Amino acid sequence: MEAAAPLVSVRQLGRSFDVSAPAIQRLLTGSPRRSVRAVDDVSFAVDPGTTFAIVGESGCGKSTLTRLVAGLDSPTEGEVRLRGRDGGPVRIQMVFQDPVGSLNARWRIGRSIAEPMPKDMDAAARRARVAELLQTVGLSPGDAAKYPHEFSGGQRQRIAIARALAGEADLLLLDEPTSALDVSVQAQVLNLLKDLQDRLGLTYLFISHNLAVVRFMADRLGIMYLGRMVEEGPAEVLFGAPAHPYTRQLMATVPDVDNPQRDREPVAFEIPSPLNMPPGCTYSPRCPLAMEICRRERPMLRDRTNGTRIACHAVEG
Amino acid sequence: MSRTLASLRAAMDSDLAWRFRQSPPAMVAATLLLVMVVCAVAAPLIAPHTPFDPGTLNLMDSRLPPAWVDGGMLTYPLGTDEQGRDVLSTIFYGMRISIAVGVAAVLLSVVIGVTLGLVAGWCGGWVDAAIMRLGDVQLSFPTIMIAFFIDGVAKAVMPPDLREMTRFYVVIFAIGIADWVQFARTVRAATMIEKNKDYAAAARLSRVPGLKILFAHVLPNTLGPVIILATLGLGVAILTEAILSFLGLGMPPTQPSLGALIRVGNDLLLSGEWWISMFPGLALVLLVLSVNIFGDWLRDALNPRLK
Numbered sequence: 001m002e003a004a005a006p007l008v009s010v011r012q013l014g015r016s017f018d019v020s021a022p023a024i025q026r027l028l029t030g031s032p033r034r035s036v037r038a039v040d041d042v043s044f045a046v047d048p049g050t051t052f053a054i055v056g057e058s059g060c061g062k063s064t065l066t067r068l069v070a071g072l073d074s075p076t077e078g079e080v081r082l083r084g085r086d087g088g089p090v091r092i093q094m095v096f097q098d099p100v101g102s103l104n105a106r107w108r109i110g111r112s113i114a115e116p117m118p119k120d121m122d123a124a125a126r127r128a129r130v131a132e133l134l135q136t137v138g139l140s141p142g143d144a145a146k147y148p149h150e151f152s153g154g155q156r157q158r159i160a161i162a163r164a165l166a167g168e169a170d171l172l173l174l175d176e177p178t179s180a181l182d183v184s185v186q187a188q189v190l191n192l193l194k195d196l197q198d199r200l201g202l203t204y205l206f207i208s209h210n211l212a213v214v215r216f217m218a219d220r221l222g223i224m225y226l227g228r229m230v231e232e233g234p235a236e237v238l239f240g241a242p243a244h245p246y247t248r249q250l251m252a253t254v255p256d257v258d259n260p261q262r263d264r265e266p267v268a269f270e271i272p273s274p275l276n277m278p279p280g281c282t283y284s285p286r287c288p289l290a291m292e293i294c295r296r297e298r299p300m301l302r303d304r305t306n307g308t309r310i311a312c313h314a315v316e317g
Numbered sequence: 318m319s320r321t322l323a324s325l326r327a328a329m330d331s332d333l334a335w336r337f338r339q340s341p342p343a344m345v346a347a348t349l350l351l352v353m354v355v356c357a358v359a360a361p362l363i364a365p366h367t368p369f370d371p372g373t374l375n376l377m378d379s380r381l382p383p384a385w386v387d388g389g390m391l392t393y394p395l396g397t398d399e400q401g402r403d404v405l406s407t408i409f410y411g412m413r414i415s416i417a418v419g420v421a422a423v424l425l426s427v428v429i430g431v432t433l434g435l436v437a438g439w440c441g442g443w444v445d446a447a448i449m450r451l452g453d454v455q456l457s458f459p460t461i462m463i464a465f466f467i468d469g470v471a472k473a474v475m476p477p478d479l480r481e482m483t484r485f486y487v488v489i490f491a492i493g494i495a496d497w498v499q500f501a502r503t504v505r506a507a508t509m510i511e512k513n514k515d516y517a518a519a520a521r522l523s524r525v526p527g528l529k530i531l532f533a534h535v536l537p538n539t540l541g542p543v544i545i546l547a548t549l550g551l552g553v554a555i556l557t558e559a560i561l562s563f564l565g566l567g568m569p570p571t572q573p574s575l576g577a578l579i580r581v582g583n584d585l586l587l588s589g590e591w592w593i594s595m596f597p598g599l600a601l602v603l604l605v606l607s608v609n610i611f612g613d614w615l616r617d618a619l620n621p622r623l624k
Contacts, residue, residue, distance in 0.1 A: 072518055094515075094522055102515035106537045112516070116523035160519075167523055 005083060006045035007090060007171060007203050008052075008069060014077030015039040015064050019275070036274045038064040040227040041078070043301070046220070048085060048170070051197065051204040053218035053235070055211065055250065059274070061227040062207045066175050069205060070094055082171070090171050093164035097176040099156035103148040109159050110144025116167030133162040137192060154185035161192065165200075174206045178213060190216055211254050215239055223247045226274060226282045229301060233308025243308065243315045245287045281313065289314035336618040343614035346607040353604055357412040364409040365392065368402035369571070375401050380585075383592050396592040399585060404592060407578055408600045414574040415604065418489055418567075419555035423547050425493025426554075430500025431536075431543060437501065438508025439531055449505065452498040460495040460553075461560060467491040468566045481569060488567050492557050499546055507539035545619060548612035552605045559601055575601040 020026060020033040039061045046052040054062050067073040069080050070092055082090035093116065096102040103112050113133055114126045121129075131141035137158040148156055157177060164172055174193070178186040190213060196202060208214050214221065218235040223246065231244040242248045271286075272278055278285055284294040291314060299311045328334060337343055356363065367373050379401040382389045389396060395404040437448040455463065471487040472480060511517065512535055520530045555575075561567035562576030563583075570577060575597045582594025 070518075070522060072521060092522055094519060096515040096519070098515060102519060104516045104534050104538070107534075115520060115525065163519065 005048075005085075007048045007083060007085075008046040008205065009043075009081045009083075010045070010065075010069065010078070011043050011081065012078035013039055013042045013065070013068060013075050013080065015061075015068055015073065016076045034275060037227050037277075038274070039068065039075075042222075042224070042227075042229050043078075044220075044222050044229065044232055046171075046203055046205060048203050049197070049201045050219040051206050051217050052220045052222065053206040053208060053214045054222045054224055055208060055214055056224035057209055057271070059226075059271070060224045062209075062224060063175060065224070066094070066173050066205065066207055070173055084170060091167055091169045092171045092173060093167045093169035094173040094175065095157065095160045095164055095177045097179055099153045099160065099180055100148075102160050103156060105148050108145055108147060109151070112148075113144070113159065113163045113166050116163060116169075129166065130162075133165055136165065136196070137162045138188075152185075154181050154189060157181060157189050158192065161189075161196070165196070169202070171203045171205065174204055176207055176209070179208070179210060186213065193217070211250065223250065226271065226277065228282060228311065229309075230283065230312070231308060231310045232301070233304075233306070237306055237308055241306070243304070244310050244312050245289050245314065246283050281311075287314070333618055337614075340614055340618075342610050343618075346610035346614070349603060349607040350611060353412055353600075353607070354416060356409050357416050360406075360409040360413050364403075364406035365394070366403040366406040368406045368410060377401070380590055380593075382590075395596045396590075398581060398593045399590075404596050407573065408575070408597050411573055411575040411578045411597055412600060412604065414485075414568055414572060415555050415558060415576070415601070418485070418492070418558045418574060419551050421489045422492035422496070422554040422558070423550045425489060426496040426550060427500055427543060427547050429494065430497035431504050431539075433497065434501035434504025435508055435531065435536060435539070438505040439512060439535070441509075445505070448501065452501055455495075456498050460492075460557060463495040464491040464557060464561055465566065467494065468561065481571070484567075484569050485572065488558060488561060491561070492554050495557075496550060496554065499550070500543060503542050503546060504539045507542065508535055511535045511538045541619060545612065545616045548615055549609065552608040552612065555601070555605055555608070575604070 014037060016035045016037045018033070018035050020035070021029070021031050025031065026033070042061075042065060044052065054065060056062050064073065068075050071080075082092075084090045103109065110127070110130045113130050117126055117129065127144070130144050134141050134143055139155065139158060139162075143151075148159070151159065157180075160177075177193070178189050181189060193204070194217065197204060204217070206214065206217050208217075215235065220233065221235045221238045222229050222232040223238070223244065224230070225246050231238065231242070231247045238247060239251070242251045272282065278295065279298075280296045281287070281290070281294045281299050284290040287294065293313050297313070299313045301309045301311045303309055337347075361367075378390070378393065378397050379399050381393050381397040381401075383396045383404075384391050384394045386396075393403045393405070395408070397403055398407070433448050433452075437445040468487060468491050471483070471491075475483065512530075517530055517534055520534060521527075525533075558567055558574060559576030559579070562574050563580045565580065568574040568577050570581065573581065578597035579594045579601070582590070582592075582597065585593050
């Protein structure tokens with residue numbers, strides 16, 4: 001299914017967080033230890049030069065998953081394997097959601113952009129490279145001496161992209177890079193990312209809850225629900241023929257210009273609390289197709305004939 | 318040269334300078350403070366007499382009232398004390414010592430507090446708990462009591478001749494060590510916020526060593542509130558020193574601070590020589606008041622929520 005040497009392969013990845021009450025309180029009230037599984041048994045692979053998008057609503061574990069791939073957090077189960085093109089290490093950089101917190105407000109942006117550059121690079125070479133990168137992302141070389149507050153959100157996001165490029169990264173983790181931006185600015189940033197991918201052969205792991213953006217960016221797509229991956233496959237297949245009830249419901253939320261009056265299935269119930277997950281399929285309380293087995297047994301991710309993978313009892317094939 | 322001028326002009330145009338010009342109390346306080354600091358620093362040059370050189374003192378001139386009172390002399394504008402020392406000159410020299418002790422004590426608090434706060438906020442876990450509980454314990458004693466205690470211990474362990482020589486440093490240490498907790502708390506909280514910001518994560522992804530992230534990224538972002546606290550703490554430190562000296566635990570009579578001068582004059586207050594303690598007292602009030610008003614203004618001017 002995947003090409004021979006994926007850049008990133010994530011295997012049965014899990015991350016639990018201990019959310020127990022303090023030890024003394026547990027002792028006094030007899031309340032048990034509790035944990036939240038933010039990421040639960042997630043596996044996927046990303047081929048070099050492609051974009052893998054992870055889609056899901058807030059709290060589904062997207063950001064935890066990104067932090068695990070970045071190595072900013074350690075998994076409690078499974079592993080993340082990174083393999084460079086020549087078998088060497090993979091350099092990872094990240095572009096964050098919040099354009100304010102992602103740059104040190106007390107550093108001139110030139111200094112921020114130069115941060116990932118190799119330590120043995122001399123000052124003149126650094127300055128030249130910073131100027132070049134600023135031009136690459138559509139800013140002027142003179143901007144290097146300015147502070148982050150002198151820029152707009154979209155410009156700061158370009159600066160963050162320039163910083164990511166300065167590290168000669170193979171893999172860019174894009175954690176909702178456009179969700180804090182105006183729509184017109186979103187398009188600029190997305191076009192820039194796409195253009196850079198074509199020119200530099202970058203690999204993207206793209207996190208988003210915005211399906212329109214994902215459709216524009218992604219080669220492959222993984223849908224997450226409450227820490228688990230429920231469907232995964234090539235973007236055009238999933239957008240054309242979504243199979244999992246949750247994916248279908250997600251796709252139905254995208255406005256359709258040709259058919260604005262179409263019927264929409266109302267979404268029943270709230271998302272269950274991650275502290276108190278249903279025993280079988282976590283989507284079953286909201287699922288229109290839920291059967292008896294769905295409430296008892298957790299569906300595992302399995303291959304389908306059309307090249308996608310799905311975790312659902314109700315979908316055939 | 319033109320660059321210095323340009324940056325000076327930029328500083329005059331800055332938001333802070335504009336706020337300064339908008340606040341008459343801050344301008345008055347800053348001017349007063351500047352005058353007092355200049356008088357203190359330049360005391361040997363501008364004081365009319367050298368009060369601590371016994372050779373220049375004339376006992377015939379002792380206990381003279383201020384110049385505008387009957388019996389006063391123009392050479393001693395604020396009168397003289399019982400040894401014939403010029404009160405105005407002793408105030409200049411006294412402010413010198415009060416300001417030096419205050420500034421040094423606050424610097425010591427800042428160094429201890431910022432270091433411990435950074436370590437606590439960065440490491441977390443039991444290190445954090447240990448440092449902050451130590452601070453809680455210390456806060457349950459009044460500052461002045463800790464200063465008494467350290468002063469007493471220093472007196473007990475040192476031979477008498479060493480005591481005099483080290484007085485200045487013992488007082489600085491006693492006041493400085495008593496006041497670190499507020500700095501540690503502020504820096505700890507800011508460190509815990511800054512270390513989890515995205516720019517710190519980006520630095521970690523670029524394999525910047527942890528210590529470098531701590532000093533190059535986190536530390537500068539925690540120092541804003543520290544500057545404000547330090548300014549406000551300066552007033553408190555000067556007052557604490559005055560209290561210690563007034564009680565005879567601070568600076569010795571040979572190197573009197575404002576507090577020690579008030580103490581000396583206090584004995585003569587009842588016999589009608591009010592000027593000997595009143596003028597150093599007035600100087601102390603003006604000094605602390607202008608530091609506090611300036612500190613309050615700085616706190617408001619730098620508070621982003623009030624902008």
